[in-house]
Amino acid sequence: MRTVIVGAGSAGLMCAWKLSEDPGHEVVLVDAGTDPGPEVPGELRTEILLPPHYYWPYADEATGAFLPRGKVFGGSSAVNAAAAVRGHPWCYDAWGSDLWSYEACLPAFRAIEADRQFGHDDHHGADGPIAITRYEQSAFDLAFQDTYRRHGHDPVPDHNAPGALGFGPFPTNHVDGVRMSTLVAVLPRIRARAHVRLLPDSEVLRVLVSGGAACGVVLRDARGEHLVEADQVILSAGTFGTPEILFQSGIGPADALRAAWIPVVTDAPQLGTNLSDHVLFQMNVEVTDASELPMPGGRGTLLTYELPGENHPQAQMFAYHAPFFDPTAAPDTAAVAAALVTPESRGRLTLGRGRAKVRLGHLSDPLDRVRAADIVTRAADLVDDLAAQGRVKLPDSPWWRGEDLSEACRAQALTYHHPVGTCRMSRDGDGVVDEYLRVRGVEGLSVADASVMPTVPRAHTNLAAMMIGYRAATFAAR
Ligand SMILES: Cc1cc2nc3c(=O)[nH]c(=O)nc-3n(C[C@H](O)[C@H](O)[C@H](O)COP(=O)(O)OP(=O)(O)OC[C@H]3O[C@@H](n4cnc5c(N)ncnc54)[C@H](O)[C@@H]3O)c2cc1C
Structure with a gap:
């Protein structure tokens, strides 16, 4: 055979x-x-x-x-x-x-x-x-964990335990x-x-x-x-x-x-x-104390939580050292990411002349647009909390605090590569x-x-x- x-x-x-x-x-x-x-x-x-x-x-x-x-x-x-x-x-x-x-x-x-x-x-x-x-988590990630706790989330030692929701180290x-x-x-x-x-x-x-x-x-x-x-x-x-x-x-x-x-x-x-693909939003902030940077992507703290709605709609949040993915980012930048991991939107791959044509179709479903604005708002509240603690500085006009958040989310939507x-x-x-x-x-x-x-x-x-x-x-x- x-x-x-x-x-x-x-x-x-x-x-x-x-x-x-x-x-x-x-x-x-x-x-x-x-x-x-x-x-x-x-x-x-x-x-x-x-x-x-x-x-x-x-x-x-x-x-x-x-x-x-x-x-x-x-x-x-x-x-x-x-x-x-x-x-x-x-x-x-x-x-x-x-x-x-x-x-x-x-x-x-x-x-x-x-x-x-x-x-x-x-x-x-x-x-x-x-x-x-x-x-083991960095001081920055531990501060984030405290903030998650204050916002009502529970710790989870193992994100791969069946049904685990909350914050804990990335496996x-x-x-x-x-x-x-x-x-x-x-x-x-x-x-x-x-x-x-x-x-x-x-x-x-x-x-x-x-x-x-x-x-x-x-x-x-x-x-x-x-x-x-x-x-x-x-x-x-x-x-x-x-x-x-x-x-x-x-x-x-x-x-x-x-x-x-x-x-x-x-x-x-x-x-x-x-x-179908997870959609991700990224908020870049300056870390005040450069000796306490977040960890590289996939190694710091992951938060998972459910959104209101049927069938367990779910979001993720995490922070990582921005130069990990973006060599042009300043060395003291933290990227705070919020992802919608239960997208309703669907894209399409069609026959092309050379390579196939790909359209991810992020946020094409109106429900995803509502949920995207929701998860970005929740993430922004957490970032504000960290700023109030003096851990991070916000940019002058953060995209996530503009007047039309739904439109801003459309413009900022990124692939989570999934x-x-x-x-x-x-x-x-x-x-x-x-x-x-x-x-x-x-x-x-x-x-x-x-x-x-x-x-x-x-x-x-x-x-x-x-x-x-x-x-x-x-x-x-x-
Ligand atoms: C930048 C990036 C970051 C990611 N981060 C994570 C992460 O942190 N955690 C996580 O769980 N997932 C992550 N993912 C997603 C995860 O890696 C993928 O979902 C997974 O690897 C997909 O596996 P696969 O077997 O379907 O395809 P692949 O692993 O992509 O394998 C497909 C293979 O087929 C080969 N191939 C394609 N076409 C042909 C052809 N015509 N002839 C011969 N060979 C061909 C390719 O060369 C490739 O080796 C990430 C992906 C990317 C790109």
Whole structure:
């Protein structure tokens, strides 16, 4: 049995690791990005701002904003901020399939992690490849914690405990000075397996379908275009990459395919719709005492709380040292971030001439605009409190205190880098993939990455993507 996995990112590498536990199962792992080899360079172990060749060139068609996605073995897990938050049970229970309830996903969440503080709890793992820890907090973050407490929030020691809400240290997979990406933590576990073949620097152009079944992929590498044959193909090229490959393979909305002269293999009108992303707002303030700066992104204190409304609408808040993400920020700047992590708005990915066209659609739903103004106001009150304590200085005209906050939020909306949902999974017939992640209408073709999530979890998406990759391997091994 030979499986070709396209994309060696969070989900793809996890899938390859689990699937190749069986020495009789040949796995070919293809990625357009490079494999830096066993000695992972320092920048990929620690840095968040990396040279351009480590990213795909996606931008939001509506705003022009750069939408970074990792193009390297490890995928986006190798370029991310390493916050390791799972989300609540109800995030997964809402996916509409018993196969994906939180209870059903929990064994995979446990298998992929080695949690340094809570590894032996029932809902954690201690032996998986991805180390997770929580840091002692800086004086600035502790002051923020006091402020959260005064505003009615409770402390939570473990944000990954089921249903945890409140403030506490970020769980992070940045451990002992290294980002525990799948590149660093998973790839070394499969390099020595003789039945695993790694094909770096190889961009997959399309899946070859014959007689209604996938029989391989066409890729382009330094030598030109080739066919790699397969008994089954798993696409793990990410929320933007996977639908692009499906489009080029003749799977997508039939009208759009015909208009682009792509022969239709199967009509999948849902492909590219349902794009969902957390929206983030950032308030930059000056820290008064430069010896007490906030911690880098994903390592300080995280606050999670619910908003009024049905179905647990939720927000996050945290502060980090602004130069972490923005080299032009002054060294004494704190970025205070507020994020809406239960967006109603949906964007779209459509067939383009070169790369697919992406519109995140942030705040396109009126309810999100109301909630955005609400969370920014709450965050602004907390920042005012810190200013009253003399810990921070506000800018002269803070954008978050203008007259039309709703309009200001539209102008200030940023991606939290958590797009999902373009190949939505559903138990019934209306998703791109079924609950076993098989592409509807084509035998031997599955999707395993963040694109299958029907809704975005109320959390960072890396652990969820890895969980999906791990579980996809158990389905594919059958
Ligand atoms: C800047 C940034 C910060 C983030 N911070 C966090 C964080 O702190 N915590 C968190 O949980 N999440 C974070 N995320 C999100 C998280 O990293 C992603 O949700 C997750 O990595 C997605 O996994 P994936 O497997 O779906 O895709 P990816 O990990 O992106 O993997 C896709 C892989 O497919 C390859 N590929 C794509 N197209 C092709 C093709 N045609 N041929 C061959 N290969 C192809 C890519 O090169 C890539 O290696 C962040 C993301 C970014 C970009």
